[in-house]
Amino acid sequence: MASKSKFETLKGNMLIAQSGGPTVVINQSLVGAVLEARKHKGIQKVYGALHGIKGILNEDFVDLGKETVGNLNLVAQTPSSALGSVRKKPTPEDCAKLFPILQKYNIRYFFYIGGNDSAETTNIVYQEALKANFAFRCFHICKTIDNDLRQNDHTPGFGSAAKFVAQAFMGDNLDNRSLPGVKINVVMGRHAGFLTGASALARVFPNDGPHLVYLPERPFIMEKFVADVKGVYEKLGRCVVAVSEGIADESGTSIIAKHVKEVDSHGNIQLSGSGALGDILADAIRATGITRVRADTFGYLQRSFPGVTSEVDAKEARAVGSTAVKFAVKSHENGSVAIQRKKGKAYKVEFVRVPLESVAKETRHMPDEFITPAANDVTKAFIDYARPIVGKLPAVGRLKAVAVKKKG
């Protein structure tokens, strides 16, 4: 790395893009990066590529220098990738085409907002730049509601999605208490159970649901699930269940995988946008003779619902974007900006540069201490971990409900 003063002299244009599943705060990161870029003379034009790598290959660029601060701040609080997203991993042929384009537009600063697949893409782009001996800085800006990026205590997008899930379960628990039965809710999260676990934040009063929580980190055994639900139902007369869309049997075969057809270009099976898993599980419970059984699949609302945003999440998403630009201008050629939690009682985080390859490819799972030994709930350690990221939930009450003595 060059000395600091020399490091700061790289002049050229900037390009930023968004990839993968959108989140409610993904535009906070975009706007954080764009507004930070305006502070640095080395960054000349600020371009956005539409629909990620696809937009770079098509040279579909927009001039983000033409956006007012007011409109950018409105976009920042708007869910879902404002530049458009893509589920495309560049092939070697794509990469060969990328560099002439970047050179043509004199792109010297590149930022890619996304999950682990996007970190991998960013790394491929960087390696190509190295080979081409092209002076170039690039950063991955983390996001994912799944919260499954390595090196990160948590990722932007998770807190708001978790807030949605927690509020949804607060309401659904109240609904189930009012009209008792078995209610199964399927929550997003392909390989990591963090978002499904966030359902447990819904508990306020004794016997509040979710009463059972099934995570992709543990094998899902249908017989055990049915027995668990029957047990709760016999005790409470009702049962609310949180199930990850990614649950898999002991052989690792996803319960839903047998029922869907689509696979994206990263090899991921499409788990959302279908009610099949919930219906399969509900049928298994109905077979026991319990009659009022319902299943809902929360679906895309979890990652796109406006107005249910964790303040901490929004603030951190903005900071991750601006920090990426600072790092690229002042101190690092490449990397990913990770959120790491400081030790201590009060919730505090720092934003650190980590190597791209340390975030790319593999994902992170829930640590064992977050899952109960019975594999059907989360622990207090998880609640303590998640609560400050999610922030305040709506206040709900219960009647004192003093029973009137029956008259004989």
Added chain:
Amino acid sequence: MASKSKFETLKGNMLIAQSGGPTVVINQSLVGAVLEARKHKGIQKVYGALHGIKGILNEDFVDLGKETVGNLNLVAQTPSSALGSVRKKPTPEDCAKLFPILQKYNIRYFFYIGGNDSAETTNIVYQEALKANFAFRCFHICKTIDNDLRQNDHTPGFGSAAKFVAQAFMGDNLDNRSLPGVKINVVMGRHAGFLTGASALARVFPNDGPHLVYLPERPFIMEKFVADVKGVYEKLGRCVVAVSEGIADESGTSIIAKHVKEVDSHGNIQLSGSGALGDILADAIRATGITRVRADTFGYLQRSFPGVTSEVDAKEARAVGSTAVKFAVKSHENGSVAIQRKKGKAYKVEFVRVPLESVAKETRHMPDEFITPAANDVTKAFIDYARPIVGKLPAVGRLKAVAVKKKG
């Protein structure tokens, strides 16, 4: 009816209960009635029956006089029937058992919060009281997210559910714009399309979704649906669709009815708590060759999600509850409190007493002027009708997105 002064002398206890599908503001009506009751000397004890008529038959009463105002106000803002609900219509045998119970507890004021089935129940209870020559006042307090009660401009619960649906479509439209494809969202509403129509409030910018809206008031023809979606997809490269769970074919057979088994004691088929309809429609679109097709069923979140409440709805739900008590104490033996809109530019409503039988049994549908001739969208008249009931939605923005000239 007795003269006013004589009318106000009926002394006795009050019983209130909740029935049917819960709403986000149903406890506003409960608390409105309970707090109003405290102002009237004729009303002595204020009891709540747990789980509606079932709780009356079991004499499961709670003493609402033991609740603090602070806790009642917290309960008021909590979604879903705090007293518990029921989907039970009393049989003639139930009714024969009801009156000895009401007499035993000296219940002279009875309030039943619910939809049209509950108005019918209230009427049966009143008729039985008449036969028994039992001095008795009873009111139905309207609620239903379906917004399908006759005599009402709209009903408590609808505004908040409509707000949830509108926000959900705002987010989902942004998600679909970011990762284009066909997205189908199934919305609650057995016979009336008001809630599905509320999806149209999500539109902010040109070409915002939902692009198509299918209501139970018009026959659903699968071929026309597929052609409509293909048309939008070819024009915009994407398509967001709102579909009522209650859509039925030309013969009146519900599209979903063929796929579900449960029927409640009012003869209603269970349409929610299953992803089947969305999956059927998505498969029909996939058969055309469009690959990225998703379906979500919003499910119970629509009627239970805390923190997404229409302020107008909450205020009106409270007023309907307190007005029912005022009417029962001061001027009427029985009835249902209806919300009627005053003519004029500014949004204003009044709460009026209507006969129980005018609300019971049949439901109301969307009037023709709310549905476009092509039967795949709502009109501006509907938007103008719904907007003041739903209130303010979150602000969302779009990038100006000035295209950068491609370099040759």
